[in-house]
Amino acid sequence: MADLSRVLPEVREFLAGRPVRMYIGGKWVEAVEGGTFRTLDPGDGTELATVAEGRAADIDRAVNAAREAFLESGWATMPVRDRAVLLHRLADLVDRHRPALAQLESLDVGKPLTAAESIDIPNVAQTLRWYADLAVRTRLREPIAVSGYEAWQVRMPYGVAAFILPWNFPLLLVGWNLAPALAAGNTVVVKPAEDTPLSTLYFCRLVEEAGIPPGVVNVVPGFGDKAGAALAEHPGINRMGFTGSPEVGRQIAAACGANLVPVKLELGGKGAAVVFDDVDPVATARQLVGAITFNTGQVCCTATRWLIHERIWEPFVAAAREMLSAVKIGHGQESDTQMGPLVSEKQRARVLGYLEKGLATGGEALLPGGRAEVPGHPCGFYVRPAMLTGHPDNICARDEIFGPVAFLMRFGDEAESIELVNRSPYGLANSVWTRDLERAGRVAVSLVAGNSWINGHNLFPHGVPYAGCNLSGMGGGVLGPETLMDYLRPQSVVRPLE
Numbered sequence: 029m030a031d032l033s034r035v036l037p038e039v040r041e042f043l044a045g046r047p048v049r050m051y052i053g054g055k056w057v058e059a060v061e062g063g064t065f066r067t068l069d070p071g072d073g074t075e076l077a078t079v080a081e082g083r084a085a086d087i088d089r090a091v092n093a094a095r096e097a098f099l100e101s102g103w104a105t106m107p108v109r110d111r112a113v114l115l116h117r118l119a120d121l122v123d124r125h126r127p128a129l130a131q132l133e134s135l136d137v138g139k140p141l142t143a144a145e146s147i148d149i150p151n152v153a154q155t156l157r158w159y160a161d162l163a164v165r166t167r168l169r170e171p172i173a174v175s176g177y178e179a180w181q182v183r184m185p186y187g188v189a190a191f192i193l194p195w196n197f198p199l200l201l202v203g204w205n206l207a208p209a210l211a212a213g214n215t216v217v218v219k220p221a222e223d224t225p226l227s228t229l230y231f232c233r234l235v236e237e238a239g240i241p242p243g244v245v246n247v248v249p250g251f252g253d254k255a256g257a258a259l260a261e262h263p264g265i266n267r268m269g270f271t272g273s274p275e276v277g278r279q280i281a282a283a284c285g286a287n288l289v290p291v292k293l294e295l296g297g298k299g300a301a302v303v304f305d306d307v308d309p310v311a312t313a314r315q316l317v318g319a320i321t322f323n324t325g326q327v328c329c330t331a332t333r334w335l336i337h338e339r340i341w342e343p344f345v346a347a348a349r350e351m352l353s354a355v356k357i358g359h360g361q362e363s364d365t366q367m368g369p370l371v372s373e374k375q376r377a378r379v380l381g382y383l384e385k386g387l388a389t390g391g392e393a394l395l396p397g398g399r400a401e402v403p404g405h406p407c408g409f410y411v412r413p414a415m416l417t418g419h420p421d422n423i424c425a426r427d428e429i430f431g432p433v434a435f436l437m438r439f440g441d442e443a444e445s446i447e448l449v450n451r452s453p454y455g456l457a458n459s460v461w462t463r464d465l466e467r468a469g470r471v472a473v474s475l476v477a478g479n480s481w482i483n484g485h486n487l488f489p490h491g492v493p494y495a496g497c498n499l500s501g502m503g504g505g506v507l508g509p510e511t512l513m514d515y516l517r518p519q520s521v522v523r524p525l526e
């Protein structure tokens with residue numbers, strides 16, 4: 029068992045549930061088939077909790093509960109302001125329970141507690157409030173000016189919105205995905221990642237306490253090929269949102285296609301940072317080191333390809349090497365940890381496998397990376413950050429690694445940098461670093477992706493849409509005003525005038 033001596037009493041009590049149950053129709057229930065699975069502390073490789081394992085029968089129960097709540101709980105039909113009040117209450121509870129939620133998130137994902145406390149959990153509350161307020165301001169009935177008819181359009185919630193979510197930002201992504209769906213009046217079924225189900229389940233306690241009607245939020249933990257596949261294939265869902273890998277995204281889109289269920293996919297990326305020679309190489313290296321080590325590199329939009337102008341290559345590489353070598357790697361609960369472990373042994377094997385393949389096929393190590401030993405935590409899934417360079421077709425320059433591995437390339441001019449970035453089949457997020465804002469704007473729109481950032485990376489203000497194109501996703505993004513509309517089906521009403 030993981031060392032829980034330092035956790036809050038409410039967290040200890042929650043983890044002691046044997047199993048931690050799923051939340052369906054406002055009730056805490058065990059799996060129909062009685063199965064359970066273990067979730068680990070990646071910092072120690074030890075068991076954190078036993079969790080009820082949902083399968084097809086549990087998904088069926090959850091979808092039915094969500095359908096019933098959509099039709100009968102009053103959630104979908106109540107005035108938007110009343111729903112917004114409940115979502116604000118939920119946001120306040122997330123803030124009040126931030127210490128417990130952050131501890132759970134840090135323990136389950138391995139991320140530093142400080143990051144969970146200052147980034148993940150506050151963001152959930154902010155997203156809930158942002159969509160609650162947007163829904164209140166959004167006109168749901170618009171007259172349509174046409175000759176000879178009285179016509180108007182209304183926006184109605186779809187019904188049951190299903191979500192399959194990943195393990196890198198479990199609760200933050202619950203916020204990004206559920207907030208617009210709920211604010212629009214849908215009910216939801218969530219299948220969190222098997223590696224990190226805990227914060228999403230704890231969140232259901234707050235849903236209950238906020239007074240959100242039973243069945244509006246349902247959470248079924250379990251594995252992708254069982255619970256996940258059953259949810260994606262379920263004919264009773266009206267919308268699907270998926271965040272994860274392109275491989276699984278394809279399967280989910282195919283399952284939804286068979287039922288003609290609209291699907292939103294937020295997939296991987298291979299983000300580039302294009303660094304021109306008019307910036308301070310040391311300050312920019314600090315920013316990119318922060319990006320590649322953030323969440324131990326397990327961030328789909330982070331800067332993983334660093335394109336450095338040839339005139340500042342040497343000082344940039346020297347500074348980045350020094351800073352990456354100094355990153356404090358440790359258990360997420362230690363206050364001085366800057367980078368925690370990877371989420372699982374499987375993920376560590378993937379990252380180390382990529383390093384090996386990249387080097388075996390001509391890549392050169394500017395900083396070798398590899399397994400990291402953390403005193404006192406011999407079985408944690410730790411790695412050291414790495415920097416490679418080499419041919420732009422190297423596997424480490426092409427594939428999403430999902431770990432603290434940067435691939436560096438030199439460029440001579442603007443056109444070359446754009447060509448290098450756009451070689452990727454992904455299209456999620458890139459950044460441009462220069463003091464010349466005209467050039468920044470020009471390059472920003474030439475990079476084919478859903479998001480371009482200037483002199484920063486991983487920028488997510490609420491209200492700025494975030495989406496991917498090509499291999500990185502489809503179906504509309506998250507965080508923008510349009511996201512609320514994605515959960516409201518348009519319906520027009522027409523009457524001939526006499």
Ligand code: ADP
Binds near residue numbers: 192193195220221
């Ligand atoms: P990662 O590679 O980052 O683990 P995945 O795309 O495999 O990302 O997982 C993201 C989510 O998709 C998780 O909740 C996982 O359980 C789920 N999942 C995995 N395989 C399937 C599948 N075949 N059908 C539905 N969901 C799946």
